[in-house]
Amino acid sequence: GENVEQHPSTLSVQEGDSAVIKCTYSDSASNYFPWYKQELGKGPQLIIDIRSNVGEKKDQRIAVTLNKTAKHFSLHITETQPEDSAVYFCAASKIPGYALNFGKGTSLLVTP
Amino acid sequence: NAGVTQTPKFRVLKTGQSMTLLCAQDMNHEYMYWYRQDPGMGLRLIHYSVGEGTTAKGEVPDGYNVSRLKKQNFLLGLESAAPSQTSVYFCASSSQGGNQPQHFGDGTRLSIL
Numbered sequence: 666g667e668n669v670e671q672h673p674s675t676l677s678v679q680e681g682d683s684a685v686i687k688c689t690y691s692d693s694a695s696n697y698f699p700w701y702k703q704e705l706g707k708g709p710q711l712i713i714d715i716r717s718n719v720g721e722k723k724d725q726r727i728a729v730t731l732n733k734t735a736k737h738f739s740l741h742i743t744e745t746q747p748e749d750s751a752v753y754f755c756a757a758s759k760i761p762g763y764a765l766n767f768g769k770g771t772s773l774l775v776t777p
Numbered sequence: 778n779a780g781v782t783q784t785p786k787f788r789v790l791k792t793g794q795s796m797t798l799l800c801a802q803d804m805n806h807e808y809m810y811w812y813r814q815d816p817g818m819g820l821r822l823i824h825y826s827v828g829e830g831t832t833a834k835g836e837v838p839d840g841y842n843v844s845r846l847k848k849q850n851f852l853l854g855l856e857s858a859a860p861s862q863t864s865v866y867f868c869a870s871s872s873q874g875g876n877q878p879q880h881f882g883d884g885t886r887l888s889i890l
Contacts, residue, residue: 671819697876708781708867708881709820716876754819758876763808763827764835765879769819 667692669757671768678745678775686771688755689737695757698731698738699765703752712753713740745775779803781882783868789888790858798853798885800868808871809851810835810879811843813864820867826851858889 668691678684688698696717701709715722715729715738722729726745731738738757742749752772756765781802790796800809807828812820822835826845840862842854851870855862865886869879 699878701881706883708869708883710881711878714878763825763833764810764822765820767820769817 667695667757667759667766669755669766669768671755671771673771674769675772676774678773680745680747680775680777682745684740684742684745684749684773684775686740686753686755686773687737688739688757688768689735690757690766691736692757692759693733693736694759695766697758698729699756700729700740701754701756703754703770705751709754742773745773747775747777749773750775781868781870781880783866783882783885785885786883787886789890790855791890792858792860794858795854795856796858796887797855798866798868798887800851800853800870800882801849802851802868802870802880803849804870804872804880805848806870806872806880807848808873808877808879809845810869810871811841811851811853812867812869813837814867814884815864823853823866860889863887863889 670689699714703709728741752770755768810825811823824843829848832843869881871877871879
């Protein structure tokens with residue numbers, strides 16, 4: 666089955682700096698890659714996703730890049746703010762399919 | 778704009794007791810999922826449903842049962858709770874499987890003593 670590896674497990678940055686979280690996946694048939702943000706006591710919330718026919722997608726300060734050849738994708742957060750502090754999860758899935766396979770999460774801390 | 782609602786939010790059980798976790802969604806989604814989240818393990822799929830009246834096993838189904846009698850509801854049951862089932866349980870729904878976003882509830886924190 667699909668195996669999603671996520672790095673780093675913890676990340677601390679200064680406010681205003683950029684943060685990058687990387688994920689690799691094992692199943693070359695995977696073609697949908699969402700990123701979720703989870704705040705303390707809350708459920709994961711989708712922040713951005715990308716499909717395999719696209720190499721990069723941006724939404725304001727957040728961007729995701731996908732390299733299908735190398736089977737890795739990354740989340741980039743620019744101009745980080747303290748409210749970006751949370752746990753971030755990457756995931757991968759394929760069609761036809763039902764499941765999202767999640768990475769183990771990255772705890773991001775943005776210090777003022 | 779409720780989205781996915783989980784009840785209860787917290788529960789403490791004794792080993793051997795049974796209980797049912799309820800998930801309700803108001804987005805008319807076909808697919809519903811139950812995950813458990815443990816420290817350092819990420820989210821792992823327990824069971825899922827591709828429509829009313831259907832259920833299927835995920836990655837970690839042992840010790841759990843599910844039912845989807847109505848499209849908007851997905852129930853997760855523990856027949857005889859064990860300490861290893863202490864976890865945070867999340868329900869999610871999506872309009873289609875696989876390549877569509879899943880929308881999550883805020884979780885049920887379950888402790889088994």
